[in-house]
Amino acid sequence: MTCDRCENIVAYTRRYSGEKLCLQCFSKSIARKTAKTISRYNMIKRNELVAVAVSGGKDSLALLKVIDEMASVHSFRIKAVTIDEGIPGYRDEALGIVEEFCSKLGVEHGVYSYKDLFEMTLDEALDLRENKTSSCSICGTLRRRAIDHAARDIGADVIATGHNLDDVLQTFLINMLSGDTAKIGWMSPDTTGTLRRIKPFCEIYESELVYYAFINDIPFQSEPCPHMNEGIRTEIREFLNSLEGRHSGVKNSLYQSVLRVSQAVKSSSIKQKTRCKRCGNECTSSVCSVCSVISGLKGNQT
Numbered sequence: 001m002t003c004d005r006c007e008n009i010v011a012y013t014r015r016y017s018g019e020k021l022c023l024q025c026f027s028k029s030i031a032r033k034t035a036k037t038i039s040r041y042n043m044i045k046r047n048e049l050v051a052v053a054v055s056g057g058k059d060s061l062a063l064l065k066v067i068d069e070m071a072s073v074h075s076f077r078i079k080a081v082t083i084d085e086g087i088p089g090y091r092d093e094a095l096g097i098v099e100e101f102c103s104k105l106g107v108e109h110g111v112y113s114y115k116d117l118f119e120m121t122l123d124e125a126l127d128l129r130e131n132k133t134s135s136c137s138i139c140g141t142l143r144r145r146a147i148d149h150a151a152r153d154i155g156a157d158v159i160a161t162g163h164n165l166d167d168v169l170q171t172f173l174i175n176m177l178s179g180d181t182a183k184i185g186w187m188s189p190d191t192t193g194t195l196r197r198i199k200p201f202c203e204i205y206e207s208e209l210v211y212y213a214f215i216n217d218i219p220f221q222s223e224p225c226p227h228m229n230e231g232i233r234t235e236i237r238e239f240l241n242s243l244e245g246r247h248s249g250v251k252n253s254l255y256q257s258v259l260r261v262s263q264a265v266k267s268s269s270i271k272q273k274t275r276c277k278r279c280g281n282e283c284t285s286s287v288c289s290v291c292s293v294i295s296g297l298k299g300n301q302t
């Protein structure tokens with residue numbers, strides 16, 4: 001059987017659309033889809049500097065490759081940043097992979113650590129916690145701030161992360177199930193602001209990124225984080241995958257709903273933005289989430 005777009009042999013069938021593609025045309029289709037997402041939501045403007053947050057997982061490394069190829073053609077610049085949480089072994093392996101991949105592509109790369117920014121590593125922070133706050137929730141709060149810091153430090157206009165369609169859908173359902181509708185308002189693509197956060201892979205299936213990484217020889221860390229406690233996310237991932245298996249395309253239509261619901265929530269609940277009285281970052285309460293996490297942890301220090 002030959003590819004729908006050239007004379008090569010078919011390697012991949014995209015079930016939800018029926019397209020049959022060879023290896024090269026599949027890779028091109030991922031790049032083209034990403035470019036479409038970027039232009040549809042006006043994610044990157046001319047001459048901007050994009051900080052690509054690279055963890056060492058398949059999504060962020062694939063994003064770095066795709067966006068690096070795009071940068072020269074579309075006149076924007078990129079730099080890679082990695083956050084070192086201070087998880088011995090796990091993060092060191094990832095740092096090595098990212099370092100090597102960046103030098104292969106010729107992309108500048110900076111590393112920022114929790115230790116430097118918050119005066120504690122993740123492991124130290126987790127030792128200090130008294131309540132049952134999950135490690136992923138503490139780490140997520142700190143990582144968000146660390147990435148903001150890294151992006152400002154290199155003078156970036158935009159932060160790009162490797163979140164894919166599956167990640168977005170899982171987060172949406174988690175927010176729905178936990179009653180956290182305010183967070184849903186922040187899920188639509190960010191098109192304003194001084195330091196925008198973009199997810200250029202937000203319309204691409206995770207399974208396609210796994211295949212893309214595989215056929216493009218992208219080295220990635222497969223070992224999961226030792227603190228990972230995904231709880232309900234794993235169940236939701238399996239649920240969505242089994243639905244997609246029987247009804248191909250449901251993930252795409254759920255994504256359309258996420259966009260509409262997010263827009264509706266956003267316009268009905270515009271919170272007055274203010275500045276955190278401790279660190280001066282923009283937030284919606286008098287002390288931001290990062291400062292409250294950090295001061296809570298430091299209060300437990302003896």
Ligand SMILES: [Zn+2]
Nearest residue numbers: 003006022025
């Ligand atoms: Zn082809």
Ligand SMILES: [Zn+2]
Nearest residue numbers: 276279288291
């Ligand atoms: Zn603060």
